[in-house]
Amino acid sequence: MQKSILEYNLMRKKVSNKNSFEIEAEEKLGRNDDCWCGSGKKYKKCHCSFDEKLDEYRHKCILVPPRRIIKNPVQVQGIRESAKINIEILNYIDEHIQAGISTQEIDNWVCTITKKYNAIAATLNYEGYPKSVCTSINNVVCHGIPSKNEILKDGDIVNVDVSTKYKGYFSDSSRMYCIGNVSAEKRRLVEITKQSLEIGLQYIQPWRKIGDMGAAIHEFAVQNGYSVVREIGGHGVGLEFHEDPWVSYVCQKDTGMLMVPGMVFTIEPMINMGKEDIYISDDDGWTVYTEDGLPSAQWEIQILVTEDGYEIISY
Numbered sequence: 001m002q003k004s005i006l007e008y009n010l011m012r013k014k015v016s017n018k019n020s021f022e023i024e025a026e027e028k029l030g031r032n033d034d035c036w037c038g039s040g041k042k043y044k045k046c047h048c049s050f051d052e053k054l055d056e057y058r059h060k061c062i063l064v065p066p067r068r069i070i071k072n073p074v075q076v077q078g079i080r081e082s083a084k085i086n087i088e089i090l091n092y093i094d095e096h097i098q099a100g101i102s103t104q105e106i107d108n109w110v111c112t113i114t115k116k117y118n119a120i121a122a123t124l125n126y127e128g129y130p131k132s133v134c135t136s137i138n139n140v141v142c143h144g145i146p147s148k149n150e151i152l153k154d155g156d157i158v159n160v161d162v163s164t165k166y167k168g169y170f171s172d173s174s175r176m177y178c179i180g181n182v183s184a185e186k187r188r189l190v191e192i193t194k195q196s197l198e199i200g201l202q203y204i205q206p207w208r209k210i211g212d213m214g215a216a217i218h219e220f221a222v223q224n225g226y227s228v229v230r231e232i233g234g235h236g237v238g239l240e241f242h243e244d245p246w247v248s249y250v251c252q253k254d255t256g257m258l259m260v261p262g263m264v265f266t267i268e269p270m271i272n273m274g275k276e277d278i279y280i281s282d283d284d285g286w287t288v289y290t291e292d293g294l295p296s297a298q299w300e301i302q303i304l305v306t307e308d309g310y311e312i313i314s315y
């Protein structure tokens with residue numbers, strides 16, 4: 001199965017852009033009705049003033065989130081529980097990853113720990129993806145498929161991307177690992193990519209547009225001599241694996257969806273040492289490579305937008 005970049009892009013964006021119709025259809029509630037968020041509270045004590053505020057933004061033609069991606073406190077707690085497992089898996093990988101192991105071995109660890117908690121690896125069988133984790137080495141940008149024939153070697157940089165479904169709630173985060181003696185050039189790529197998340201986080205504030213965050217990450221990467229992948233980005237996550245909004249890190253500030261309390265999404269820029277261009281493997285239809293063969297790095301963090309900033313859910 002071969003996917004073109006365009007198809008790929010559409011797959012990741014397929015939940016997008018029905019917002020405006022959907023929001024028009026969202027039911028207007030009476031002040032004493034139960035709130036739409038499922039909190040069990042009366043509307044006037046819950047999302048009533050929130051909706052009024054959202055209306056003001058909408059009337060200024062600003063893209064506002066649909067109700068289905070706003071999480072209530074019970075859902076947020078569910079997502080946190082899922083993320084605890086996700087983080088524990090990554091922590092285990094921190095301790096055990098080393099030169100000489102196969103990427104299949106990493107998949108085995110993920111399977112074992114996920115099972116121990118009665119959770120499910122969210123990638124397994126997702127759109128036909130065959131494994132429980134993505135392992136992306138050097139010039140692989142993302143969605144590398146673990147294999148017993150792929151052995152980590154001294155000097156590799158590898159992204160391990162873990163996503164967990166637990167009691168119906170999704171978590172998703174990834175880390176980079178430097179295997180043994182990694183060149184200063186590659187280490188710097190890994191480090192700058194990590195720092196770009198910290199930069200992006202500074203822009204996560206309610207009632208601010210998400211493009212401010214993406215633009216800041218892009219600017220930082222470019223200042224450091226790198227490029228950022230355009231076609232694949234972050235996403236809302238929590239009640240589904242991939243929800244609105246689609247999150248770009250190649251965008252203008254003051255664009256994109258308004259961030260509001262209760263939104264959960266990932267920040268996961270893919271930063272290339274060379275050019276931004278990528279292609280997808282003809283052989284497996286998943287593995288994404290840099291066109292120029294130079295290394296790429298990615299860290300992924302899952303955040304909740306709160307009343308006064310953000311909470312890190314999974315990292």
Ligand code: MF3
Pocket residue numbers: 123126127129134143161162163172268286
């Ligand atoms: N964790 C990846 C993401 O950021 C998973 C991609 S879907 C997969 O969404 F099937 F490739 F794993």
Ligand code: CO
Pocket residue numbers: 172234235266268300
């Ligand atoms: Co993700």
